[in-house]
Amino acid sequence: MQVPDIIIAIDGYSSTGKSTFAKLIAKEFDFLYLDSGALYRGVTLFALENGMITDGDRIDLERLIPALDGLDIHFESGSKTYMGSRCIEDTIRTLAVSGSVSPIAAVPEVRAYVDRRLREFGRQGRIVMDGRDIGTTVFPDAQLKIFMVADDQVRAQRRYDEMVSKGETPDFQDVLANLKERDRIDSTREVSPLRQAEDAFVMDNSDMSLHEEVVWIRGLIQGRFGILETRW
Numbered sequence: 705m706q707v708p709d710i711i712i713a714i715d716g717y718s719s720t721g722k723s724t725f726a727k728l729i730a731k732e733f734d735f736l737y738l739d740s741g742a743l744y745r746g747v748t749l750f751a752l753e754n755g756m757i758t759d760g761d762r763i764d765l766e767r768l769i770p771a772l773d774g775l776d777i778h779f780e781s782g783s784k785t786y787m788g789s790r791c792i793e794d795t796i797r798t799l800a801v802s803g804s805v806s807p808i809a810a811v812p813e814v815r816a817y818v819d820r821r822l823r824e825f826g827r828q829g830r831i832v833m834d835g836r837d838i839g840t841t842v843f844p845d846a847q848l849k850i851f852m853v854a855d856d857q858v859r860a861q862r863r864y865d866e867m868v869s870k871g872e873t874p875d876f877q878d879v880l881a882n883l884k885e886r887d888r889i890d891s892t893r894e895v896s897p898l899r900q901a902e903d904a905f906v907m908d909n910s911d912m913s914l915h916e917e918v919v920w921i922r923g924l925i926q927g928r929f930g931i932l933e934t935r936w
């Protein structure tokens with residue numbers, strides 16, 4: 705299916721499967737996938753490793769904010785996250801980073817840093833980007849916006865399985881609590897809170913298979929851009 709050079713913005717709650725869906729779209733339509741949460745996670749890792757976060761959410765802004773200017777977090781080899789020459793793709797997914805990322809993402813200067821980077825990456829078009837405020841703040845003019853939701857237990861189970869598959873030994877209740885706490889902080893922060901863009905299409909994938917998700921997006925794109933299906 706020939707999809708025009710558009711920006712597809714995918715927003716939604718934690719662990720609703722945004723990145724899995726975005727990667728599927730990238731593969732299906734030959735788009736570049738960019739994970740905006742990875743940049744917030746990268747900044748969080750940097751702050752943790754440099755002792756700028758204490759007690760889980762006390763952030764040393766006097767040191768962090770000036771350091772952002774020289775902080776090089778970018779994507780390489782497809783969509784792998786790097787800090788300078790170091791691949792941080794796995795490290796940024798640990799519970800330590802997940803536990804501190806929401807307060808970091810609530811800092812206006814951090815959001816300005818990440819937004820600037822995302823817009824640079826997005827200049828080339830033909831990208832699918834996932835996050836919390838892509839359709840509302842980063843690319844309010846994105847031609848296709850999707851807002852993803854799913855049941856809490858389903859989401860926690862997905863995150864739990866993902867961590868176990870990476871050799872971690874998480875506690876399910878901790879994972880569920882972390883997820884709910886992040887939803888709360890992400891939805892109530894002052895700058896760019898998580899919310900559905902008015903022109904976003906909602907997908908509840910609690911009971912959807914990946915194949916059904918692909919069928920859903922193909923139908924949506926066809927309807928939206930009037931494309932005739934040639935292959936099914």
Ligand code: DC
Nearest residue numbers: 740741744805806809835836837886
């Ligand atoms: O999608 P994720 O779980 O990797 O995102 C990590 C955190 O980053 C999440 O708790 C909220 C924040 N985030 C954000 O505030 N805005 C975005 N566009 C993407 C992520």
